[in-house]
Amino acid sequence: MTASPALLVAVPLLSAAVLLLTGRRSDRWGHWLGCAAAVGSFLIALNLVLSLAKQPHESREISQTVWTWISVGGFNVDVTFTVDPLSAVFILLITGVGSLIHIYSVGYMEHDDNRRRFFGYLNLFVAAMLTLVLANNLLLLYVGWEGVGLASYLLIGFWQHKPSAASAANKAFIVNRVGDFGLSIAVMLTFVTFGSVAFPEVFAAADKASSTTITWIGLALLLAACGKSAQFPLQSWLLDAMEGPTPVSALIHAATMVTAGVYLVARCHPIFDLSATARGAVVAVGAITLLMGAVIGIAKDDIKKALAGSTMSQIGYMMLAVGLGPIGYIWAIFHLLTHGFFKAGMFLGAGSVMHGMNDEVNMRRYGALRTAMAVTFGTFAIGYLAIIGVPPFAGFWSKDEIIKVAFEHSWVAGGAALLGAAITAYYMTRVMLMTFFGKARWADDAHPHESPAVMTIPLVVLAALSAVGGWALLHVVNLETWLEPVLGHGEGELPFSSSLLLPLTLAVVALGVAAAWKVYGAGADIPVSAPRGSWFIRAARADLGGDLFNEKVLMQPGQRLTATLVRVDDSVVDGAVRGIGGFTTALSARLRQAQNGFARSYALVMVIGAVIVALALAMVRFA
């Protein structure tokens, strides 16, 4: 029997409603309900995907229309959930990794008074994320898009007693608004151009629209993707988002939500297929971010921020791949999946370390933890081997393919991807060495201990996936064939012999590892307080000017505009009157004595307004 796609969304949504509405009454069992909802939706997802697999290869699709949302004239928007091969892999990732992280959180959040509310938000997130990937039209996708954003802000600011958490939530919200603006423009453009926002209709008619329109839609979608996926120039919120509880960082800010931008571009690939300009922009954004994130990862001493820099960088790889056109789509999704395994595993590992170290995040205070926390170390090490791309671990299969197609595209893209691989090897080795090797630099009251089984079992499962998941997806599941009906298929040509690629990549990775070993390896003395460092390290610590950019480009002009407007609104007339000259100044002073309040200036502004209206009318009429 095939389950209903709507049920998949409804289960976590209902559970969230129960957890958030029943209040303290459900404190005792709330977290188990949250886990049950996540696991339940995973089972539904599994059922759906297995049913999907039984359908003929070319036309796999399970659709369910819940209700007609808007119907005006010829324009219809249905709330329709569609499972196709692309959304299938996403629902498995979201509910699968989601379930593991729910279970892990039972242990991680054990001592938190608001654990029930935490699970409510997590369930809400899962429901919204499922809506996002199951939507069969842009408007419903937009609903999910805003929903995951909302859950993400609630969870970033979950520890509201920390002012840094509240301000991080705020920052994430504001930066994301810029991206959401892009999506709303894309929705409107699509609606006006095609008279529909449903994916099948839009994609079928895409080649009839003018190429300028298509490019604009593509760029607006890219802006949306940049906001949600923390890509340049909207990347800065992700590092601050690490203020949230670590399971949140693992689920939302590593494995699923931040990859929604990649999903969006992949889902709308018929648009990008038609516009080389939009594709070029995607490649540029991806290449820049993958290097930026990696460089930021080098300098961070906070283990979560180092991993966050790495997330930015890895999503940069996916963006790069998805911008390459048909040769890249499948590999972007492939890397998205393997990254979901190993990065979620490593974040949870970092959480496990923090759990054992009194919530310390500074790696300069770690060291020699491999014996104290053997399971965490073992699973983290597998994630590490996967991310730097050592065969046969998961990351090797996907990253290697991305480097290959990047070279097929151009030397610049390929070079960036290869350089990124070297830096990745460097900073991840650094994290590894600083945390688990070397001398113990623990704070006096730290007594590192292994986490309880409820936390380590998810680590082991994710480690197993990081170890064999890449190979299995490629050779057992046949991901390439599975996704082909949705994403198409492309063949490129390498500018050099393909037998060179693997040795080249591995050499570059070895170089990165060796360099890190030289600095942080055996016997290296790591000071507990960070040295000043070179200009390069200092720039990287400052997020390569991400905040500076926000401040100069987004915040300051905004503040200045606001201040000016307020001033104008409060006292424009006084200023204008003062400017006119002595006589009026005196008059104005006398008037001010004669009355208090600003009614007179309001009236004058109204006169000015009337004059503006009159002038606008006159210009049309007499111009």
Added chain:
Amino acid sequence: MGVQLPFPTPQIEYSLLLPVLVILGAAVVSVLIEAVAAESLRRTLQPLLAFGSLAIALAGCVGLWDQRQVVAQGALVVDGPTVILQGTLLILAVLGALLMMESRVDPAGDPFAARASTIPGSADERGFGARRQTEVWPLFLFAVGGMLMFPAANDLLTAFIALEVFSLPLYLLTGMARRRRLLSQEAALKYFVLGAFSSAVFLFGSALIYAATGSLDFAGIADAVSADPTSGLLLSAGVALLLAGMLFKVGAAPFHQWSPDVYQGAPTALTAFMSAATKVAAFGALLRVMFVALGGAAWDWQPAVAVIAGLSMLVGAITAVVQSDIKRVLAYSSVAHAGFILTGVLAASPKGLSGSLVYLVAYGFVTLAAFGLLTVVRSPAGEATDVQQWAGLAKKSPVTASVFSLLLLTMAGLPLTSGFTAKFAAWSAAWGGWQTGVVVIGAVSSTIAAAFYLRIIVSMWFSEGDDAVVVALPGLGTRTVVGVGVASAVVFGVAPQLLLGLVDGVGVFLR
């Protein structure tokens, strides 16, 4: 031979005018009650009369659903938009009256000063103590009556009279807050002075239009406009002044400056009604004038309206960001909303009309509920309207915080709320052609606007609160108002078809 009467007997279609006549009649009776009945009796009779007449008028309004007729010798029109606007206004009036009745949240009594004429702080004032006054009811009924007439008016003189009938009581009511009376009185004076000024502007505009076209009724103006396109300067000046006068009432920039002061000073129960209903009535009239009388000259006024719309959205959204008083935040957000609605007006098409109407209905209920909710969060000095005082509200009353968050998200236009439906309806009408730029400005503004809505939400949920601030348990009336607001936000968001279909069914203005 019969005597030729100098005037023919006017023909009045009483049945079609039922809503207006019932309310104005009740207002007159209400004045009489005020004059003859004893105080205790007045307190029972006045609300009874108000709710009774509103109910009859609403029933009458439903009965007019299919009527499309020019009535009262051409002074008023009963057509689809009239009926839907009057129906909305009457429901808003019922909800507003419920808020005015609320006497549980403030230990001192209902929201209005026991006697507005006493000097604030004087022994005289204290002498009246917690007594309740009933003079607000006739004023309220007259205001409602005027509002019902305004969007139905079919000539400029009737429109002007309706405008004055609903404006004057509102000026008075603004000055009647029980608490912070000086602020309230200052607001009333400002509102009155500026309102009088805008009425004069409106009247002057009407005179110029008469001079240009030789007609005051909308059909006559429309004929003259299409017949004689060379009547340039006079007509332009007249239209500009007329627009300025009406834009004052809807609170569009740069004619908006009164609204934060007045919204802040007026009794919150009245602010709630006024912010919702004035906008509905004034936009209804504005739409009729622009579409019916000046529809032929749309090319002339569209650029001016585009400028005003863009300005309102930006000024409203940006200025709201730095406000620290929630009533002022809502006031500036209503300036931005005026701009969003003007985007629909700008389209100058049937789609623009229905988009604007959808927006008005959606906006009215949510705004009324939001202001209604403001009255329950209190400090010892009265309502706590400083954003700081709302910090940590979620801990004190999760329900209040959740509901207010939902209302704010609705105003921000989050999908699946009525705010999204409204923006969708208004903007899709204006999208395409040169108006697209205005819609883009709208999208930018709503992006900015979301920031200040969120600021309040974040502070409610994520900050530590002030213990002096408490959440009062309101009476059934306030709870009904908030409930209706929340229901409209959700229902019209999840099933926008209900609202879109209703509005599409009413058709266009009758000429």
